Amino acid sequence: MSAKKKIKYEEVSLKKIKEIGLKLLKKIEKGEGIYLEIPIRRLSNIVFDKENKKLILGEKIAKRYFLNVAHSKRFMQTLLVLSFCKTLLEEDERVSLREMFYSLKRTLPNSKENTFDEQRESDAALVDVELILDVIRERLNIGADPKGNVVGNIVIKDSLFGHEINLSKLGLGGWAIPSNVEHIEFKKVNADKVIVIEKNAAWERLNAHMFWKKWNAILIGTKGQAARGARRFIQRLNQELGLPVYVLTDADPYGWYIYSVIKYGSINLAHVSDRLGTPEAKFIGVSMTDIERYKLQNWTIKAKEFDLKRAKELMNYEWFKHPKWQKEIKKFLKTKRKAEIEALASKGLKFLSEKYLPQKLKEEDFLP
């Protein structure tokens, strides 16, 4: 890619980095001690904002001083990452966390000290940079692993390549959601909802049945836990286009957790969850009630100890305290049976696309 065509978010991020740099420079020129201000991201500083239904960071801020022996290595690492991000944005390059680590790892001259010894150090420094700049890493051109597919009545534009991509003309495969979707623009949108599906096989068959066409839906397959690129894509469809989002997972604690992460993000990522979560998302199934309603009992699986433990933990999550979810989780703890999306295939291969989902959508039978 040419280094000249810069995408708008790249300009904004670059400006923020330069501001930090200039501020430090001025302090140095004045002979003052330099430090970085970093919002604290420990659990003690993470708050569930009930009104906006988001996990957010509290007000606590830490100062990291260059001239404090306990801070100076981390200070250097943070600046190295800041500087690396500047280069990425200037040169319109994109890397993974692992590549950033390799790019920055070296031995300091005349010493045995490495800039970074392990990837978790550069990862942590990047989180600090995200906090300092108040920008997600994708807007610094550092992506997570790409995972997830999408089809539907929508034309997107990839502004990196200038390609217009019609997501209703991509056959059985669909478009592979990249690690970073910040440069994607939504052009023509004819869909009125988004359905997110945990399992590949269900996504693929819904695509083959052209469910997206009949039901005017954008179908996103997450292949298990949704990657950051997919979550951001879902969020943008919801927030920028106002499309409702419905999530279909297995009827088990892992499925609920996948839903939870799409909705609110994980606690680890509290500082970015407002950017990656879709609080308005609803759970379309498979619910514990569905198991009875659709007589799936013979196709359920015995829960493991691990599942039961997980379910009890989830019961205490703020957003699972809704009575409907409490009922759901209690039902699971009582029956100790879980069901996969694929269990719906026992009712026929067209059951999911022609009966189950249409009924759910018509009756608005969702969990909050």
Place this chain on the structure above:
Amino acid sequence: MSAKKKIKYEEVSLKKIKEIGLKLLKKIEKGEGIYLEIPIRRLSNIVFDKENKKLILGEKIAKRYFLNVAHSKRFMQTLLVLSFCKTLLEEDERVSLREMFYSLKRTLPNSKENTFDEQRESDAALVDVELILDVIRERLNIGADPKGNVVGNIVIKDSLFGHEINLSKLGLGGWAIPSNVEHIEFKKVNADKVIVIEKNAAWERLNAHMFWKKWNAILIGTKGQAARGARRFIQRLNQELGLPVYVLTDADPYGWYIYSVIKYGSINLAHVSDRLGTPEAKFIGVSMTDIERYKLQNWTIKAKEFDLKRAKELMNYEWFKHPKWQKEIKKFLKTKRKAEIEALASKGLKFLSEKYLPQKLKEEDFLP
């Protein structure tokens, strides 16, 4: 999809199933005992065909009798799967292995006996069906997990949807390779080689750098071990279009194994490896020699016991007995260091696309 538009391979598979069914029916009508003839797929019947460089099954065949108590359950299961495949092909449906299991699992009337208790039983029955019909499961419309992306100067046609898809117009994401590519046709091909890449990040950056355009290559990202759909796609590009295939993996035993599976298939899948393997594939890197040549030593990782054990096993694989590979593996066992593709990022973010791969291609510096 309409049940009327049938794809050619579906017709062929359907015909084979009907022939088996009719043969059994005739025997029953004559009052003869019925059985199925199934090629044996134990290691004792797996041969490495040196001339064609393929793992193939030997001549040994087992008979499975309906009226033998030890055989009859398995006989029933095999027929259930055969019959299920017939339905899939007739109705142009596509399922995963897991969905097939759910579709077929039920309790036999007036008994406590299930058709299938666990998925491994229906999986095994399907392998028998593949052997009986001499057809890969994809041609029975049963796919594995979809995984892998592709971009490049090629237009494909998805005959299930009738979509023509230009793989050079799909932005950063690319086309997601589906679980089944039997219905894909190659239309306009302007590429002259295929490069298969183990790691997402490297695939994505090569795409962003438009390496595929400059080097006239089709870029396939496998995201680790290549899924069946991706392997079949690679094989078809090689066999039907005559394109050479180069595989880029980490410099470690797991990377070599990924290469080995793309090239020859795994022993488990010997009966289909001739359909899913690409014996002509070459290894483009990262090689142990590259570590020295490109001074990557400081970015290598200490091998674990597990790696060393695996390397010793690989040394005995027929296709790693080539002197070049023996040298490569011995170098690893001596240095006990491995290197990831991402380590190339230590030489700059354009190193892979502008120096490493071009040099390898120009010098034809490949391992067999």
